[in-house]
Amino acid sequence: MYGSWNLIKQYFPETNTQKLALGIIQKFGKEEIERQLGEIEIDNSIPFEKSLKKFKENKITYKQLCKEISECYQ
DSSP, X not given: OOOHHHHHHHHOTXXXXXXXXXXXXXXXXXXXXXXXXXXXXXXXXXXXXXXXXXXXXXXXXXXXXXXXHHHHTO
8 A cells, every 4th residue: 555655755756754744743733633543444455355255265266256356446
């Protein structure tokens, strides 16, 4: 997974991310940032987990697995 810092480093390599982070903290406050981060729900589930399990149990073929995975992203 990549985050916003990766994007900044990739496309704006001249940006001093430490200075940027300090500016964000000064603008919003540490408590507000921590509060908002605490509200972020991270979804670590794999959308095709059931299909992968069926494949591992030899219930579907590799071709069927690929089809089901592609359907998860449509």
